[in-house]
Amino acid sequence: MPTASNVAFVADSTLGLSPEEALSRGIHVVPQQVIWKDKTFRDQLEITDEEVLDLLRQGERLSTSQVAPEDLRTTYKTLLQSHERVLSVHVSGHLSGTVATAIAVAREFGERVKVLDSWSLNGGLFLLLEEARRLLGKGVAWERLEETLAPYRERLRGYVLPQTLTYLHRSGRISGLQRFVGGLLQILPVLEVKGGRVFPASRVRGFKEGLRKVAELFRRDFPEGGLTYLAHAGNPEGAKALGQVLKAEGVEVLGTLKAGAAVSVHAGPGTVALFAGPRR
Secondary structure (H helix, E strand, C coil), rough: CCCCCCCCEEHHHHHHCCHHHHHHCEEEECCCCCEEECEEECCCCCEHHHHHHHHHHHHEEEEEEEHHHHHHHHHHHHCCCCCEEEEEEEECCCCCCCCHHHHHHHHHHHEEEEEECCCCCCCCHHHHHHHHHHHCCCCCCHHHHHHHHHHHHHCEEEEECCCCHHHHHCCCCCHHHHHHHHHHCCCCEEEEHHHHHEEEEEEEHHHHHHHHHHHHHHHHHHHCCEEEEEEEECCCCHHHHHHHHHHHHCCCCCEEEEEEHHHHHHHCCCCEECCCCCCC
């Protein structure tokens, strides 16, 4: 019977931890791909988070792509030599093709590999993975794991605050006119990750007001509190400031992750985020 001790846990690099940090927590990371000048780099293996941020600040145009099938295949094959099963949890299928690719590769291994769509990324992905570990530890059957996780997954939320409109415009998320007007008025969007999709949740005037809005949205969705992780794209001070806002309201932050290439490319350097799930 698969248990937390004989199941290997896999996530993609949107998790927000380096491969070494993730492995120390019992998670094996497979790399998303970063594309720059028609060259493809394996995230965190062939290009670092800091290099991605530096290139973006220099005005370079980058994009990201899903995990390569061969990286998934090699990881599953290796882990199944020492584990009974593999649980592979990934960034939302609405945001990346990684889940679809992982499902296709997993078919080669039959029942021994299970793929789950986190409906989130980064801290949300991490929370779902840890909840899966907890449920397996309690004895939830492998066959019922996704069904048992479903209510928790539906409650996961992410709140993302970019520091500037520049990168949302560059990635095609907003028009040139919206960027111009927003720049004049210092208007920023607060984005919400819900049900695997990204929605505009609010507009704020300035980054400081945005931090307060993120905390307000968290209180709206988790009036009785929740489990939270912060993330940032080269902005530790911004993440610290958000943590202080939350701490003043009695919210415990479990940790701070790096936003990673996917968030950095689309929302830009300086972005901060809060990912939350219900208390267990």
